[in-house]
Each structure stands twice: as structure tokens, then as C-alpha cells.
Amino acid sequence: MAESGPGDTEGAVGGKSRFDDIYDRPDPRAYFRRLAPLEYEIPHHAQPVFRQAATNRAALDDGHPGRPAVLDVCCSYGINAALLNHDVTLANMYERYSSPDRQAMSTAELAAQDKEFYAERRRPDAVPVFGLDVAAPAVHYALEVGLLDAAFADDLEQAPPSPGLRRALAEVGLVTLTGGGSYVTARTFTALLDGARRPVWVSAFVLRTVSYHPIVRALAAHGLSTTVDVSRTYPQRLFTDEREQRYAIEAVRALGGDPAEREKDGRFHSLRYESRPETR
Template identity: 65%
Template sequence: MSSGRPSITTHGKTRFDGIYNQPDPRAYFHRLAPLEYEIPHHGQEVFRRARADRAAAYGTDDPVTVLDLCCSYGINAALLNYDLTLAELYEHYTDPEAEPLTTAELIAVDKEFYASRRRPDATPVIGLDSADQAVRYALDVGLLDEAYAENLEQTPPGPDLRRAVGRAGLITVTGGIGYITKTTFEALLECAEVPVWVYAFVLRTVPYHPVAAALSAFGLETETDPARTYPQRMFSDPAEQRYAIEQVGLAGHDPIGLETAGRYHTQLYRSRPRTV
């Protein structure tokens, strides 16, 4: 299984373009396992709690529809709606027995794998990602109820996506801020028909205030605890670490004991209507 060869961008952060839009997730998990990519693990409990809080805030028994941005192969949906851990997903997709399977065979395996672990509190999840093959896989195996391969940085949402977003009460993202900007969030919030909460894990190398300002224009107030960080992954090489330490410092954060210890770290930003 080819894991895709990373390349270093001119601004210093390693990219893994070769793994994000494959017919199935095996290359993704093989490549990221050595780097201990872990942010979906941290998002699991945060998003489950946010979903429950969002339902309680409006006193409704209706399920909260979740819109997961940069959803990739549906990993956040898997951790939200199924009795699974991120470690189990790594094990599942890097298992030598999965190696010889065709994508069609893996889809058949995964349909059963996920169906047997569906939680009773599962709620609808809509996936949005420009990676069309990745979202198709998540849709085919049942992780996503709806999936849209659209890039809102370049084009406005299509009519089907607009209707889907109108039902979303919680928007989540664990990776992608920086690749998606306030442009995407403005396009999404313009489609909202119910009160929307936004929970985003953001690398400390990336400024979030433009997004927070855009959300504020739609009546959402953003808060974060700068003292609480969540590790994302190990650095791929010393050059990437030097880049991250520099960017974190420029952003006004202290990298000592965090990025200097060898990993990217994120902050959690919670945006909710001011009336809640």
C-alpha cells in the first residue's frame, strides 16, 4: 500500500496531498500512524458533549444534525456515532489482512464493521470536503448521511448543499483551518435555518481571528481557553518543527513545552449564538 510521498511547501509545513483523496482510507492511516496523528481522538468526546449541549440548549428531542468540515473519509463521524476509538481505526485500516482487499471488498467489510458498532445516540452527519473520492467512501460505507465534494473557497454552495446546511445545528472541524477560511464559513452561515454552533480545533500556527470575526457577524460569540491545548501530531522533520515554532511565536503563543517538545498543538474554539 503506497502511503503517498509528502512534500514540503515553501512556508514550511509538510503536506500529505497523496493520501487525502484515495478511493479508501488505507494510505491515510498508514502514512499518519508513524506521526501519531491524534486530533480526531480529542474531538470525539468534545463533539459528543457539544452535540448533547446543543440539543439541551434548545430543549428539543430532535437529533442534532452535524456538519463536519474537511471530513475526509468520515473519521469524525465514525468517532461521533460509533463505539470506536481512533486507535481501533488505525488498527483496522493498517491490518495486514486489509492489505490485499480491493476497494470494493473493503467497502463491504466496512459496512458490516461500522453497522455493528452504531451507537443508539447516533445523529445525522453531513460531510463536506473537496476530496471527492474520500467523501464517496465515507458515504458508501454509511458513515455520512450526506456528502458534498465542494470547495466553498472557490464557488458558492450548490442547492443540495444549501438545503443540507440549513438543517445543521453543529459545525465541526478538526483539520483544515487555514486551507478553509472565513469565506467557507460565511457561505455556510448564510445557509443556516436553525441556530448553529461551531466547534473548531485550530493549529496554533494558524490565526483564527478572521473566522471568529466572520462568525460574529452572524451573531456567534467565540471563546477559547489558551491554556488548554490538544496535540495534533508529531513533526515530520526538524524543518517543520522550526517552522511551527516560528509561526507560533509570531502568533503570540509560547511554544516552550509544546511545539518545542515535538508536536503540533491546537486550540479549541467554541462559537455559539450570543443568546444561548
């Protein structure tokens, strides 16, 4: 879930605004209407990165039965899956789900249209994608319209993987994350990697307000080495208000970062982390 976490629908996580209510809807229209004014854009930046990572990871399994699956953590309505496997852009999705002619549709009508829409735009190099998010309505919609090959609402912060997720983990070769670094911890990644049966890569975009080091340590314990792209940052979205901006500036400084020309200019920014099996 790009901007959510368990708990109240209002308030904040350490000063960060929450959007829990847009994940409890039966379809993604409220999600896009709410995030459009905030110019939420991190899935757009992740699209080419995840496509390349999925291609490179699949190449390692040439000659093995079945392509390695991608597991998108905090997947919400399957936005990353849509962008990974279909000839669509994030801008296309904002326009689609905010359009007046779709606001009067029932969820069933929208889902029927979406299923056809994405099937027509499916890329020939599409890979299996599994989705993990505690927001059950969101993952169920993504599964219904064909964006996800399997969907799980397990909360790995609180409990071990369900039998279904454990079976799915045996097929996973790449784990992706955008925006969920504020809500999942090393507990989630430890549970995922404990259940892995293939070599797993991790590609993650994490807000600069959050320390990713505990997760990096958990990945290292499973034989993964992590690099961070320090050459640039990736804008995530506008701040909801001055309170949230103050929180972000203070959090970035506390982690040793410089908010100048980034958070000070009114947006959250993320760093890109890539984790791969250590070579010997």
C-alpha cells in the same frame, strides 16, 4: 481533510508539510498508514468534545421535527463521524486500516466490511452527520460505508454552495473542524452560516500556527460569540522533519504564543474554540 489542501501533492503550506495524495485514494488505508508514524491524534481529543456538543445542541431542538445535523468541515474519510456516532476509538481505526489482512483487499471488499463494522457499532444516540471536503474520493467512501448521511465536495473557498449543500445547510445545528484551519478561511464559514436555517454552534480545533481570528470575526457577524480554552492545548501530530518544526515554532511565536514544551518538543498543538449564539 486533516492534513491536506488543494494543490501539489508535495511541498508545504507556509512550511507545513502536505499530504494531498492520501485523500485521492478510494479508501482510507493509505491515510492511516501515512499518519500512524506521525501519531496523528487530534480526532481522539475531539471525540468527547464533539459528542458533548452534539448532545447539548440537540437538546435545544427538543419538540422540533428532526434532530439538528452535524456538518464536519474537512471531513476526509469520515473519521470524526466514525468517532462521534460509533463505539470505536482512533486507535481501533489505525489498527483496522493498517492490519496486514486488509492490505490485500479490494476497495469494494473493504467497503463491504466497513459498512457492517460500523453498523454493528452504531451508538443509540447517533446524530445525522454531513461531510464537507474537496477530496471527493474520501467523502464518497465515507458516504458509501454509512459514516456520513450526506457528503459534499464543494470548495467554498472558490465558489458558493451547490444546491445540494444549500438544502443540507437548513438542517445543520453544529459545525465541527479538526485540523482544517490551515486550509479553510472565513469565506467557507460565511458561506455555511449564510445558508443556515437553525441556530448553529461551531466547535473547532485549530493549530496554534494559524490565526483563527478572521473566522471568529466572520462568526461574530452572524451572531456567534467565540471562546477559546486557554487552560490547555491538544497535541495534533509529530513534525515530519526539522524544517517543519522550525516553521511551527516561528509561526507560534509570530502569533504571540510560547512554543516551549509544545512545538519545541516535536509536535503540532491545537487550541479548542467554541462558538455559540450570543445571548441577550
